[in-house]
Amino acid sequence: MPETGIGAALLRKEDKRFITGKGKYVDDINRPGQAYAYIVRSPEAHASIAGIDASEALKAPGVVAVLTGADMAEDGVGGLPAGWGILFQDGSPMIEPAHPPMVVDRVRHVGDQVAVVIAETKAQAKEAAGLVDVDYQPLPAIAGLSQACAEGAALVWDEAPGNICYDWGLGDEAATDAAFEGAAHVVTLDLVNNRLIPNAIEPRAAIGDYDATDDSYTLYTTSQNPHVIRLLMGAFVLGLPEHKLRIVAPDVGGGFGSKIFHYAEEAIMTWASKRLERPVKWTAERSESFMSDAHGRDHITHAELALDADGKFVGLRVNTAANLGAYISTFGAAVPTWLYATLFSGCYTTPAIFANVTAYFTNTVPVDAYRGAGRPEAAFVLERLVHKAAVQLGMDPVELRKNNFIQPDQFPYQTPVALEYDVGDYDGTFDAALELADYSGFGARREEAATRGKLRGIGISTFVEACGIAPSAVAGQLGARAGLFEVGHVRVHPTGSITVFTGSHSHGQGHETTFAQLVSDRLGVSEDQVEIVHGDTAQVAFGMGTYGSRSLAVGGSAIYMAMEKIIAKGTIIAAHLMEAAVEDVVFDKGNFTVAGTDKTKALGEVAFAAYVPHNYPEDLEPGLDETAFYDPKNFTFPAGAHIVEVEIDPDTGVVDLCGVSCADDVGRIINPMIVDGQMHGGLAQGIGQALLESCIYDDSGQLITGSYMNYTMPRAADLPFFKTGHHITNCTHNPLGVKGVGEVGSIGVPPAIINAIVDALSSAGVEHIDMPATPERVWRALQDAQA
Amino acid sequence: MPTVSLTVNGQAVEGEVEGRTLLVDFIRETLGLTGTHVGCDTSQCGACVVHVGGASVKSCTMLAVEADGADVTTVEGLATNGTLHPMQTAFHEHHGLQCGFCTPGMMLSGIDLVGRNANPSEHEVREWLEGNLCRCTGYHNIVKAVQAAAAEMGG
Numbered sequence: 010m011p012e013t014g015i016g017a018a019l020l021r022k023e024d025k026r027f028i029t030g031k032g033k034y035v036d037d038i039n040r041p042g043q044a045y046a047y048i049v050r051s052p053e054a055h056a057s058i059a060g061i062d063a064s065e066a067l068k069a070p071g072v073v074a075v076l077t078g079a080d081m082a083e084d085g086v087g088g089l090p091a092g093w094g095i096l097f098q099d100g101s102p103m104i105e106p107a108h109p110p111m112v113v114d115r116v117r118h119v120g121d122q123v124a125v126v127i128a129e130t131k132a133q134a135k136e137a138a139g140l141v142d143v144d145y146q147p148l149p150a151i152a153g154l155s156q157a158c159a160e161g162a163a164l165v166w167d168e169a170p171g172n173i174c175y176d177w178g179l180g181d182e183a184a185t186d187a188a189f190e191g192a193a194h195v196v197t198l199d200l201v202n203n204r205l206i207p208n209a210i211e212p213r214a215a216i217g218d219y220d221a222t223d224d225s226y227t228l229y230t231t232s233q234n235p236h237v238i239r240l241l242m243g244a245f246v247l248g249l250p251e252h253k254l255r256i257v258a259p260d261v262g263g264g265f266g267s268k269i270f271h272y273a274e275e276a277i278m279t280w281a282s283k284r285l286e287r288p289v290k291w292t293a294e295r296s297e298s299f300m301s302d303a304h305g306r307d308h309i310t311h312a313e314l315a316l317d318a319d320g321k322f323v324g325l326r327v328n329t330a331a332n333l334g335a336y337i338s339t340f341g342a343a344v345p346t347w348l349y350a351t352l353f354s355g356c357y358t359t360p361a362i363f364a365n366v367t368a369y370f371t372n373t374v375p376v377d378a379y380r381g382a383g384r385p386e387a388a389f390v391l392e393r394l395v396h397k398a399a400v401q402l403g404m405d406p407v408e409l410r411k412n413n414f415i416q417p418d419q420f421p422y423q424t425p426v427a428l429e430y431d432v433g434d435y436d437g438t439f440d441a442a443l444e445l446a447d448y449s450g451f452g453a454r455r456e457e458a459a460t461r462g463k464l465r466g467i468g469i470s471t472f473v474e475a476c477g478i479a480p481s482a483v484a485g486q487l488g489a490r491a492g493l494f495e496v497g498h499v500r501v502h503p504t505g506s507i508t509v510f511t512g513s514h515s516h517g518q519g520h521e522t523t524f525a526q527l528v529s530d531r532l533g534v535s536e537d538q539v540e541i542v543h544g545d546t547a548q549v550a551f552g553m554g555t556y557g558s559r560s561l562a563v564g565g566s567a568i569y570m571a572m573e574k575i576i577a578k579g580t581i582i583a584a585h586l587m588e589a590a591v592e593d594v595v596f597d598k599g600n601f602t603v604a605g606t607d608k609t610k611a612l613g614e615v616a617f618a619a620y621v622p623h624n625y626p627e628d629l630e631p632g633l634d635e636t637a638f639y640d641p642k643n644f645t646f647p648a649g650a651h652i653v654e655v656e657i658d659p660d661t662g663v664v665d666l667c668g669v670s671c672a673d674d675v676g677r678i679i680n681p682m683i684v685d686g687q688m689h690g691g692l693a694q695g696i697g698q699a700l701l702e703s704c705i706y707d708d709s710g711q712l713i714t715g716s717y718m719n720y721t722m723p724r725a726a727d728l729p730f731f732k733t734g735h736h737i738t739n740c741t742h743n744p745l746g747v748k749g750v751g752e753v754g755s756i757g758v759p760p761a762i763i764n765a766i767v768d769a770l771s772s773a774g775v776e777h778i779d780m781p782a783t784p785e786r787v788w789r790a791l792q793d794a795q796a
Numbered sequence: 797m798p799t800v801s802l803t804v805n806g807q808a809v810e811g812e813v814e815g816r817t818l819l820v821d822f823i824r825e826t827l828g829l830t831g832t833h834v835g836c837d838t839s840q841c842g843a844c845v846v847h848v849g850g851a852s853v854k855s856c857t858m859l860a861v862e863a864d865g866a867d868v869t870t871v872e873g874l875a876t877n878g879t880l881h882p883m884q885t886a887f888h889e890h891h892g893l894q895c896g897f898c899t900p901g902m903m904l905s906g907i908d909l910v911g912r913n914a915n916p917s918e919h920e921v922r923e924w925l926e927g928n929l930c931r932c933t934g935y936h937n938i939v940k941a942v943q944a945a946a947a948e949m950g951g
Contacts (some may be wrong), residue, residue: 011839019890020821020886020889020891024887024888024893024896026896027896027899027901028871028880028884028887028888028893028896028899029831029871029872029875029880029884030829030831030832030870030871030872030874030900031831031832031872032831032896033830034833034896036830036833036834037824061818132816133813203906205813208931209895209897209927209931210831210833210835210841210843210897210930210932211835211897212834212835229896238858254937260895260896262833262835262861262895262896262898263894263895263897263932265931273888277880292834294837295835295836295837295841296837297839315936362892380878386830480890516895517893517894517895517896517932518894555841558827561902598883617823680890683891684934685891685935686894686936686937688889689929689933689934689935689936689937690894690932690934691934692934693931693933693934694931716836716838716840717836717838717840717841718836718838718840722929722931723934723935724922724925724926724927724929724932724935725921725922725923725926725928725935725938725939726919726922726923726925726926728934728935728936729920730936730939731936
C-alpha cells in the first residue's frame with residue numbers, strides 16, 4: 010500500500026483539532042453582542058391559531074423581542090422552497106403548498122415554528138417562550154400514511170385532495186402487466202419501510218449576524234451545503250443578493266442528509282438579526298431535533314416479482330405510498346421517486362418494471378433524504394422479494410441472484426427505469442462477500458447453534474446504488490431545480506504550497522485528508538503542503554455541497570479538473586523557462602521535464618515564476634490559480650453484496666448479529682482507512698433501521714419517540730465488528746474512477762438482516778417481518794407462525 | 797449569585813453562576829472551553845463527559861455549584877506540554893473519529909474505563925460505552941482505539 014497519494018491509508022489531517030477539543034462547531038461560535046433565540050413550537054399536530062398573545066413574554070426579564078409569522082409576512086419573507094418538482098402520471102405538477110418559516114394561522118405538525126423569543130440569555134429566552142400564549146384550535150390530525158389515504162380523511166392541505174402531493178409512475182406499465190400475465194411464478198410481498206430520525210449527534214444551530222455598515226448578512230449554520238443555503242434563502246425566502254449574504258458552515262457534527270435542507274431557523278435568525286441589528290443565535294435542544302430535523306424513509310409498499318419457469322426475473326411491479334410529512338422539504342419530493350424507483354433494476358436483468366408512487370401529506374415532520382435516501386427503500390423491496398422468491402421456488406438464493414445478474418459484458422446497461430449503468434462486476438463482488446462470510450460453512454454453524462437451542466439464519470443482499478445525481482441537464486429534465494455540478498479551485502502559492510477551495514462540505518467524511526491525497530498524487534507535493542478549504546461562501550467560489558455520496562465523484566473530480574488546468578498552464582511556463590517547445594514538456598511527480606533530457610523544473614519553481622513573472626511567456630497571465638466547474642456525465646453506480654448471519658433466541662426473540670460481511674465496489678479507493686470508516690458508519694445506521702430504530706407517532710399525531718429515552722439509537726454494545734472487503738471496478742466516466750461509499754452500508758445491510766432473520770425463523774414458517782425486528786416483534790412472529 | 801471555585805485542567809478558576817447553571821454550561825460559556833459538547837437534553841449522548849475528581853461525569857447532569865472545589869479535566873486538558881494523551885493518539889491512529897462531535901466524551905469515558913480496567917475486552921469496552929452515542933463510526937474503530945490505548949497505557 011502506498012504511503013502517500015491515492016491508495017494510502019493516510020491518518021486524517023483534521024483529527025488534531027477534534028481530539029484536542031479545538032474543533033469549531035456553530036454552537037462554539039459567539040458573536041459580540043449576540044442575543045439568544047428560542048423557538049415556540051406547536052404542541053399540536055394540527056390546529057388553527059386563533060391568536061398569539063406575547064404580552065407576558067415581552068415583560069419577562071431579558072426579553073428583546075417576540076416575533077411571529079405575521080411579522081415575517083409583513084416583511085415580505087417568502088416560503089421555504091422545494092428543490093425538486095415531481096409530476097403526476099398525467100403530467101400535472103405536484104401540489105406544492107406554501108411553507109413559511111413561521112406559520113401564520115395554522116400549525117401542521119408537532120414542532121412547527123410558531124414564534125421566536127429573543128432574549129439576552131438562552132435561559133431567559135426559553136423561560137419567556139413558556140409565557141407566549143398561543144390559542145390553538147385543534148383540527149383532526151393525519152398521523153401517518155394509513156390515516157392519510159383513508160376514505161374521507163381530513164385534509165392536511167385544503168388544496169391537496171386525498172392528501173396526495175403527487176401520484177407518479179416510472180417504467181412501462183403495459184409491458185410489465187404483460188410480463189406478469191405470462192409468468193410461471195409470481196412472488197408478492199407487503200412491506201413497511203420504517204420511519205427514522207437522523208440524529209446527527211450535533212444538534213442544528215444557526216447564528217444570524219447582520220452588519221448595518223454595509224447592509225450585509227452572515228449566517229453561521231450547521232449545513233452540508235452552504236452555497237445551496239445561500240441560493241435558497243437568498244433568492245426565495247429573504248430576497249437577499251448573494252454578494253450581501255455569506256454562509257459559513259464550519260465544523261459540522263454529522264449530517265447524514267439531515268443538514269442538507271434549508272430550515273426555517275436559518276431564515277428566522279438571519280431575518281431577526283436585521284430587525285434587531287444584533288447577532289441572534291439559536292441552538293436546537295435534542296427534543297427540537299426530534300421534532301424539526303427532517304425525518305427519513307416511511308413507505309408502505311406492495312411489490313410483486315414475476316419469474317419464468319427457470320427462475321429468470323421477467324417483471325417487477327411496485328406500488329408505494331410515501332409519507333412526505335406536513336410540508337415538502339428541500340429534496341423531499343425527489344427521494345421516493347427519482348432516488349427510489351430508478352433503483353428497481355438492482356443488479357438484475359429484469360426487462361419490465363413499473364413503479365407507482367403516491368406521496369401523501371401528513372401532520373408529521375417533513376420527510377426528506379436520510380443516509381441512502383430512496384435507495385435503501387428500493388434495495389429493501391427488491392432484496393426481500395428475491396429472498397422470498399428463492400424460498401417460494403425452492404431455489405438457492407445465491408444461484409437465483411447469479412442467474413439474474415447483469416453480466417460484465419452487458420455494460421453500459423440501460424435499465425427499464427431510466428438509469429444507464431456504466432460498469433460493474435456483480436459476480437465478482439458477490440463472490441468476495443461469500444468468501445468473507447464463509448458462506449459455505451454456514452450449515453455447520455446452523456447445526457451447532459441448534460444444539461444450543463438457537464435459531465441461526467443467513468441473509469443476503471446484492472444491490473446497486475446511484476450516486477452523484479447527474480448530469481445537471483438530465484436532473485433538470487427530471488424536475489431538479491438546481492444544477493448538480495461541483496466546483497474545485499486550486500491555488501498554487503508562489504513557493505509551491507497549495508490551497509484547495511472545494512464546494513463539497515466535510516462533516517466527518519475526512520475531505521481534508523482525501524482531497525489532499527488527490528492533490529499529492531497529481532501534483533507531486535506532500536499532503537502537508539496542501540490545505541483544503543470548505544464551508545464558507547466567502548472563500549469558495551460556488552458549490553453544491555455534500556450529499557448522495559457525491560463529494561469525491563463530483564467534488565474530487567472538480568479538483569482534478571482544476572489541477573489539469575494548473576498543469577496545462579504550468580507546462581507553458583516551464584517550457585518558457587527551459588527554452589523548450591510546450592509539446593515537449595511533460596509533467597510527472599511534481600516536475601516539468603523536457604522529454605528525453607535532464608532539463609526539469611519543479612512545480613514550486615514554476616509557481617514562483619508565475620508570481621514573479623520577470624522571465625515569463627508573453628501573453629500569459631501571471632499567477633497559478635485555477636477553478637473548474639465539473640458536471641458529471643452520469644451517476645456513479647456503486648454495488649455491493651452484504652451477508653448477515655444472526656442467531657435468535659426463540660424464548661426471548663433477541664437477535665444476535667453474529668456476522669456482518671460486506672464486499673463493495675465503491676470504485677477506485679483513495680484512502681482505504683476512510684472508506685472502511687464510511688462503511689462502518691453506514692452499516693451501523695442500516696443495522697439501526699433493521700433492528701432498533703423507529704419513529705412512532707400516536708393516532709393524534711403526537712411524537713412518541715421524541716428523545717433518546719424512547720428512540721433507540723444503536724449503541725456500542727448493539728453492534729459487532731464488521732468485516733469489510735472490496736471488489737473494485739473503476740467508474741468509466743469521471744477522471745478519478747471513483748464511485749462513492751458514504752451510503753452503501755445503510756442501503757445494503759437492512760434487507761440482508763431481515764433476510765437472515767426470516768431464514769432463521771423459516772423452519773417455523775415465518776415469511777416476513779417488518780423493521781425494526783425488535784425482540785418483541787421476532788417473538789410474536791414466531792408465536793404467530795407456530796400458532 | 798453563588799460563586800464557584802474549582803480547578804479545571806490544572807488551573808484554578810472562579811466564576812459566578814446561577815444556582816441552575818449546569819457544569820457543562822459553566823465550562824462552555826463561562827470558561828470558553830468549547831471542546832466539551834452538548835448533544836442531548838436527557839443525559840444520554842455522553843458528548844459532555846468530563847472528569848470530576850478523575851471519574852467520568854456527564855457535565856450536563858451536574859450543577860456547576862456541585863463542582864465547587866472539584867478537580868475537573870476536559871478534553872482541552874488531556875495533552876500535557878503538547879504531548880497527546882495515549883487515548884488521543886489511539887483515536888487518531890485507529891480512525892476512531894469522523895465528525896469529532898462525540899469524540900471528547902468518548903475519549904474521557906475511555907480513559908476512565910482504562911483507569912478501572914487496564915485491559916478491557918471488546919465486550920467490556922462496548923458495555924462501558926453504553927452512555928456515549930456516536931452516529932458516524934459504528935463504534936468499530938472507537939472500540940479498537942480504546943483497546944489500543946489501554947495497551948499503550950500499560951494494560
